[in-house]
Amino acid sequence: MIYSLIGHYSLILGLIAGLVLFYLSFKNFKNSIFLNSKILTFTFLQFFFVVISFLSLVLSFIVSDFSNETVFNNSHTTKPLFYKISGTWGNHEGSLLLWLLVLTLFIFIFLLRTKNQPVKYKILTLVFQQLIIVGFFIFLIKTSNPFNYLFPVPEEGLGLNPILQDPALAIHPPILYLGYVGSSIIFSSALAATSLKMISPNWAVHIKNWILISWIFLTLGILLGSIWAYYELGWGGFWFWDPVENVSLMPWLALTTLLHCIMVLERKSSLTSWIIILSIATFTLSMCGTFLVRSGILNSVHTFANDPERGLFILIFLFVLIFLSLFIFFFFHKDEKLNRPSFSFLSKETSILINNWFMMYFLSVVLIGTIYPIFLDIISSEKISVGPPFYHKLIIPFLIPFLLMMAIGPKLKWIKSRLNDKIYLILLLLGSILLAFLILKNFNQNFLINTILISSALYLFFVTIRDFFIRKFENISQNIAHFGFSLLILSILFNNLFSSEIITNLKVGETFDNSKTKIIFESVDQKKEKNYDSIIANFKIQSSNGKKDKLSPELRIYNQPVIATSEADIKTTLMSDKFMVINLVQNQDFFNVRYQVKPFMLWIWISVILISFGGLISFLKKRL
């Protein structure tokens, strides 16, 4: 009760701090020799109030204060402490509070850490960021207050959806938000820099750090979500092209493109329009994602609540931001056509430009796949569903030239260059094609597209490996990231091509046997935990080469809310994952058993970590 009050009033104080900041900025902007120290104080205060508010919500969850509506809807006394805490952001209201926390945290650090930049620029960045922050304050307080009071106080809460009671998912939102919401600072500062006409190499060096931070967290956040989907949703896939996954992928694509562009701008004034538009796009895509997911306009497994009022607010807010940024872009930004140095055809900039267009293509595929069903529905009342085949068909063919560009592009020197070690590159290409052909031949999978795809991924793989040796530490971050990407594509391809699956119904004591694998259903155990009861089935697996494994998938029946979930048992080894889930067959003593062998699963995760590690090195390099 008391926490709710503290939380609620902190929110209001934070909003007031935002309004004060507008006033202070306005005054300081006119007379801008020094940054008014009050501005920093109020930015800190605002951040502080949001922290207080957030902590009070966390405390309400910890003490199970069911007079708080959010806690009542999403918690239960029997939940372990860890999930009580993570329940804070496992719902609409709490996750929006997390939004605010990241927004205010980022602007505070931004003001603290930004030196050697004009005062006007700092103030203007603050104003744009405050515009977003105040918008979200109002949104939170008006439509999704996490501190709504319930009377009479319920005895017990409704509980957190069991599929959200998972360690990976508990830390997934904070990490993802650091990237997803963190892109707001790029948006604000790009708008500020555009208005002040200071999009320059100097600015690029400064903003690159922020892009890297957002990018690293966004990459890791997406990874965590994907790992969770892999073992919790129980289908053995790691990417479902669900709208919610797509809305996190779209800002990632925009941000990755932006990261590449900013490297050009660091060296010379070009691609400025690209950079501004991408900075705007990254954040608006994040907002758009929030709108699509939270308004209930899309039906997704992650939709928390269908509330048109909330949707309408974000929609209007989103378009205010879009039109504001369009106005600033067209009004202030003049593309410097005159002093634009002409690109030569074989330069690194051209390759980055080509990269940009590929990324934009991938982005539009995902964007269209996500929102086209809505458009069609509204314009022609026709319902369609866009699934993996759409994305696969449109993306995979274009991956081939993309991978090749990724291998060759970084080899081209800035501005003018010639391919200095052509022979090596060509030899590697031929080697990759040969190897890909042999691999596929060996496994009797002879599709031309696969051969070409694997060749090009292998090519990037070898080229980057070679670079580790010949270029040593020069450009190591880019090399690691690109190497990681080639590994990712290779792992995904091999994973898709060489996965095998057995689905069967078994009783206790029965054995399934095909020529390659023997599955023995040994026994069933029962276990009682605080928040669920579970049935554990013990299986022994023998493969034809004599290897034995024990797998024990679980069925859990959570008590609040009562939901049954299947917990897959996964044996991860370096080269492949053995994945097993069971389901009950209604009114029978059979279990439906699903056993999959998924090669290179671990490498998908490792390669994404490598990719973000590349970003981390780039971020740290300047500091050391």
Added chain:
Amino acid sequence: MKKKILPLFMVIVFGFIFIVFYKGLEDSNIYTPDTKIKNKIPIFKTKDFYSGVSLNSSDIFKFDKNYLLNIWSSWCVPCRQEHPLLMELSKESKIIIVGMNYKDNKKNAQSFLKELGNPYEMVLVDLDGTIAIDWGAYGVPESYLIYNNKIIKKFIGPLNQQLINEMKLLVK
């Protein structure tokens, strides 16, 4: 000249997107047929929840009988609230309650019925939510009182005692 066309074009494009999203938000009934009072019930095909047998709507609703079609789902919290009322209602023989399991996981739905009881004469499956659209449902839970293959009254949101009383009056 060229400088002005582009901004204008962008404004129009984004304006259009805005309108579409706005419409999508406002008129969730834009693709749902009007369910006016005494409207005919839609014709649809579905499956029986337990046996998985295919059913036609004409096999389900007979003339001269009162039906209550209740759209529910195990993940829907208000459904949980109204469930005891349905259980009570099912004890009276005047209304036959038919459940329509909306966008649900079979396992979860089963445990839901196991825990709270099964008030339904028959449970139908609407896995992708399209049948609910035919009925003009806005969401779950939603209930339709049916007589002579006509919708007498539509109840949006969870039922409460007052609505149940109203329903009983209508049946008389």
